[in-house]
Amino acid sequence: MFQPLALFIGLRYTRAKRRNHFISFISASSMLGIALGITALITVLSVMNGFQKEVRERILSMTAHATISGVDGRLDDWRQAREVAQRHPEVLATAPFIRGEAMLTNGPTVSGALVQGILPDEEGGVSEVMGKLVVGDWNALAPGSFGIVLGKQLAAFVGVTLGDKVTVVAPQASVTPAGVVPRLKRFEVVGIFDSGLWEYDRNLALVHIDDAARLYQMEGSVSGLRLKLKDLFRAPLTAREIANALPGAYWVRDWTQEHANFFRAVAIEKTAMTVILMLIVAVAAFNLVSTLVMVVTDKQADIAILRTLGLSPAGVMAVFVVQGTTIGFIGTALGVAGGVALALNVKEAVGWLEGLLGFKFLSPEVYPITDLPSQVIPGDVVTVGVIAFTLAVLATLYPAWRAARTQPAEALRYE
Template identity: 60%
Template sequence: MFHPIPLYIGLRYTRAKRRNHFISFISLISMLGIMLGIMALIVVLSVMNGFHQEIRERILSMASHATLSDPNGGGMADWREVLEKVRAHPDVVGAAPFVEVQAMLVGPSNVSGALVRGIVPVEEDQVAELRRDMVHGSVDDLKAGDFNIVLGRDLAQFLGVVPGDKVTVVTPQVSATPVGVMPRLKRFTVSGVFSVGMADYDRSAAFIQLDDAAKLMAFGDAVSGVRLKLTDMWEAPRQAREIAYDLGGLYRLVDWTQVHANFFRALAIEKRMMSVILSLIVAVAAFNIVSALVMAVTDKRADIAVLRTLGASPLSVMGIFIVQGTAIGLIGTLLGVVTGVLLALNLEPIIVGIETLFGVRFLDPSIYYISELPSDVHWQDVVVIAVSAFVMSIVATLYPAWRAANTQPAEALRYE
């Protein structure tokens, strides 16, 4: 069977036992370096993808894709008409009114600030996942006139309350009384506790019934705004603009990409920088091939001279060492992709096992946004990583192969 000479000899050099074992060792280290670099890059990017997805889902489980409000910062008195119009829009999946206020919650043992939101439980199900996140009680206990309140788990623990206890909600608004101007306050009964898994919500969010919130804020029949869930969260900016245009531009409409713009931009920059930093590991491993091939060229000077004497062209000699270095890079790339993908796909049970075995906690929910280490393998990332590593391996072979091609037979055989 015919084999191209550069391919045949290059592959034979790759698998042959060399007289100089140090060269073999350097080649093995280069291969392992490429494998470890690719594996680390795939795992880290998968974790960052999973982290971003988890954060996005948890934020949007409490926030909304878009929010309609009064441009002057006041209440929306015609919110019922707005609800009818937006629910008829083809890009709107659900809509719910809300009343929102920054308040002070006073418990038996502590005082804490919180974002108190008035909702209608049945309508809130259209735009948020509060019902799913309940750990005690039910959102259906939020009934008009009962003055019940649902607290985040960390907030309830800080205030020292459990379902059935009382908390006092103190708002920035004031009321004139016979003894002077006093802040508006109201006693609420804790009817439930929720847990999103994000400290931002579990520690500083509370929910009450919409009518109770309107009374507390003296809004009358108005609300703070209308929250929307759209058909495609990634198209929220465009869809939000279309909805605002259909409403005649009378309302302020903000989508989730604007509310959390800095946060998600920071996550994107972090992922990009981590990719660059970890790519340097692959680059260093790939260019270790240079040292391995330079020593291989020196070790094979006599063989190169014989090949040249027998009629091999400089291009053929160059091809031999390109094949040898490419084989090292290809094997390292394949091993790195396989081990990286397998590790990324099974990362969560591995982390749980390590935490159980050593009694440690890698992500403290009081510090980090999430308490688990999710992994989401994006195959386009895997392809880009593999192709980039393989290309760097090929580039690393060019200089040693060029040196081999310029070996002069007479000089190489002079001292043999």
């Protein structure tokens, strides 16, 4: 006979045709519930990972991995700081910038904006904004030409297009014989970019760093340095190392600090969604309790005969643990396979569903990301599978313990 005996009987109970079809239905429902819960959990986590990766890449295409700036908003010895930063093995490129707030006016239309002075020849090394231009030419952003590149939404709000003039009003004031007047300058729109992120497309304006220095009276100084690193996920550690190497007082920030609220919100949302969906898996797993309790009740006579033949209470308990574990394992395996398959093909599945219903779930008029991106992280899949299987095993313990307490004489009294 197959050994060990408990494993043989438990597997036989699992695959044998049961007399009670209701118990068979409940067992199949428990298995299917576990599979569906795991499939939903893996798919949702993968889609959330995909959204996080997509938004992170869009943010990092417009911002630097790390930034060095002066404590008072000015960096006078930026060349020295640049030499120190470039000596770090993790730094790939650096670029100076001047950043300031301003108002953009075009006739009666006024809009606040963040004006950033850049060196076009060096900006491409620290960001991908050079590839986001939809109209215009970066070569037109020359020193002294007072050209400006606007975000798509900002240009639309102000009502300007390529070749139009826009007035930039800086918060600094100039003293003239007529009194104190705000500093303003007419710029020509030489380009419009589309980053895919409303925050940048609506608020950011780019000018040459020399023109920004004249506008904000920062000749010879910059606001800071933008750094591109080899490994963006090591940015916090690298930023601290660069800060320790710099002489004097500087602000060194990395991209996780610049957008801390966003990434913290995404992490909290992902955790909450994981807990909610894991409760669904837990409910399905603990349906095994009712299934096995009914199986134990149905098999009272069989348990009594096994006990009289010498099977110990621990052996009886092992029989039903094996049966419940087998159901949980099959449900977990089906759920993991289904979840990974659906997560890898979620874009096609959603496209098919949209075609069937004639409805666009993520309208391009509302959402910047119109497709469902998905990123399957093996660690998430393993974690979900292990937790679900563990819950299924724990769910078998109480019914198996009840089966082990069955008294042969009581069970066979009416047989």
